[in-house]
Structures are given as C-alpha cells and as structure tokens.
Amino acid sequence: MKKVFQKPQSLTDKPMHYCPGCTHGIVHRLVAEVMDELDIREDTIGIAPVGCAVFAYDYFNCDMQEAAHGRAPAVATGVKRVHPDKVVFTYQGDGDLTSIGAAEIVHAANRGEKITTIFINNAIYGMTGGQMAPTSLLGQVTTTSPYGRKAETEGYPIRMSEMLAALEGAAYIERVSVHDIKHIRQAKKAVKKAFECQITGKGFAMIEVLSTCPTNWGMSPKESLEWVAANMIPYYPLGVKKEVE
C-alpha cells in the first residue's frame, strides 16, 4: 500500500487552534498542498492577518510575516517589490480584508501587484466574538446586529470579488467554496491557478473562499456547511470573476 493522502510538507506539525469544524483548517491545507505541488515552499513568503488566522505564521512551513489588521496587501507589496523572485501571498479574513483593510486590498489590486490573496469570507468577525462584517448577509443575526442585518442601517453585503474584478490591475479573481468534497477540489484548483498567475507575472490574483464559523454562527460544523450552500452561495455566486490571458 502507498500513501494517497498525508499532511503536506508546507504545513508545520503544530496543531491548529481553530474551533472544531472551522474551515480555516481546510483552506490552510489546500494552500500548503499547492505550495508542495508547485515546489515553491522555500521561495514563498506568506503574510498573516489579524483575525482567527493570526497564528497562520505557526502553521505554514514557509517564511511568514505578520501584518497589522487589514494591512497584509501593503506589507505584501513591500515584500514582493524587494524580493520580486519570491512568491508572496496574503491570507485574510473578511473583517480584515473588507472592513479595516478595504483600502489596502483595492489599491494593491488596482496597482496590479504580483501577489496572491486568499480571502476567507465567513460572513462574520470570528476572533472578536461574532460581530457583523461587511459580508454578513441581510437578516443575519450577529452580536452587533441582534435583530438581523438591515440594508437601511447597515448597507448591503459587499461582493468583494466582483468589485475587485472591475479593476484593470486585477489579473485573476475567483470565488470558491469548501462546503463539500467536489467544491474543495475546485477550490484547490483555483488556489493553484492563483499562485501560477503570480509566478508567470500576470498580476494580482485573489481567491475568495466561502467559509464557516460554526462557533459564532451558533451551528454545528455540518449545519454550517449546509448554511454556506443554502444561504451564502445564492448571494455570493461561485466562479471566475476575472481572468486575463
């Protein structure tokens, strides 16, 4: 018998601190598998966010740098411009990327920085205890929208991928999900393409991953995956939003 599945080398042995069933762990593994397959672990520099993935620097077995909340694309810009031969990626949550870091991601994409962004959209602030994010769905109950999010007072959930796809500098943008095996496979292909997009020098690439936060959604891990399929995908359609040849 030979091994057909094992922990990728681009993940360290450290057990991850994420809550049971949180899809952060799945996405970490996919990114690490892609690093292994492209054989870029020794040449990759990751930028960790503020949010539940703040300890990503302990889990990815490549060089890592922590950024201030939302500023990962700015840090990645600096790192990539100093080390144009390295592969540079950011890993960011939706609070990090769409609230406090909204300006940084827009301008990094618009400048066409040759970086790869992995964007975890779980429709909530996980780390700080379940506050509403710009991506929370209308009607979604969070600690700061106890009666459900209303468009009149909180605006509409932001479709970041569609927004960034409108920018000239963006080379490849796709939204994926990890709520079942078929979608996990598609997500991995997209992550791989996003790293290849950088390696071939095409420009800015972002993969938005629809994810779960069972703890703050108040659901079991399995119910959370079902909630993604039933509620998130209809509002956040999956697929390629932009791809330059």
Place this chain on the structure above:
Amino acid sequence: MARVTFDEDRCKGCELCVSVCPKHVVHMTKDRINKKGYHPATVDEMDKCIGCAFCAMMCPDVVIEVEK
C-alpha cells in the same frame, strides 16, 4: 485494500469526516477521549474502506492519513 490512520490527539470531534464517508465506516468513539478532551473519530471496519480519502479531504485538522 485501503487503510486510514487517525492522529487521534489532533482530532476535535467535529464529525465532518463522518458526514462525507460514502461507506459510512467513519464514526465517533464513545469509549475514550483524547488529550484535547474530545471523542476522536475512528474506523473499525477497515475492510470496508475504499481509500477514497474523502474523510481526509474534509478534515480541517489534518488528522487523517490514507493508504491504498
């Protein structure tokens, strides 16, 4: 012939592996708890495992290795 191995002390008892096994052979143990305090997932009827690795792909905590 296929075999799955669980690194039991990493398991957080989320049950996602159980939900995707097409042969329904992954189950949660009831008789023991791991270092983290969870009932870890396991497979008893290993002869029924087809080595599809769905459980391992779904596991957020890289608990599972698959041989085939």
